[in-house]
Amino acid sequence: MPESRISLRPHRIGDIGWIIYRHAVLYAEEYGWNEQFEALVAEVAANFLKSHDPARERCWIAEVDGAFAGSIFLVKHPGEEATAKLRLLLVEPHARGMGLGRRLIQECLDFARSAGYAKVSLWTNDVLHAARHLYEEFGFSLVSEEPNALFGPLTIAQTWEKTL
Secondary structure, eight states, rough: OOOOOOOEEEETTTHHHHOOOOHHHHHHHOOOOOOHHHHHHHHHHHHHHHOOTTOEEEEEEEETTTTTEEEEEEEETTTTEEEEEEEEEEEOOTTTTSSSSHHHHHHHHHHHHHOOOOOOEEEEETTTTTHHHHHHHHHHHEEEEEEOOOOOOOOEEEEEEEEE
16 A cells, blocks of 8 residues: 655645534544533634734644644743643544654644744643643643543543743
8 A cells, every 4th residue: 555645734724614623523522522622622723813923823734645634733822921832733533643643743842942932831631641642752741630521521631831
């Protein structure tokens, strides 16, 4: 079989709506999460579209053979000028195991450094084992945890940080 062609690109018209849709459907299927999760993703995505600063914030789309396979965002932390937030990491089930999560996170961290950030923060949940494993692999440290039932099932919300 021929090897799949993997690429990363900036977002285009329609990508952000697709990201919201895929997060909502995939997390409902895999974790039983509700529409409150979809609302959170939509809020993060809408804020990005309305006011992102291209010099300090980005969205990357991963494609495999030209088809959507994942995404990640880097945005300014609202309360800390020197801190960026990694948001909305997603890798489609058909593209898992290809190294896309690693490539997306690496791209995000490289951009954060070049944009002058000193730290990257992220918020996740304990049930997202593969993502948490990647964050640990990249040197993020767990800084806080708290119970979270906002999305339906009880999880443990976690904040992770990495100094650049």
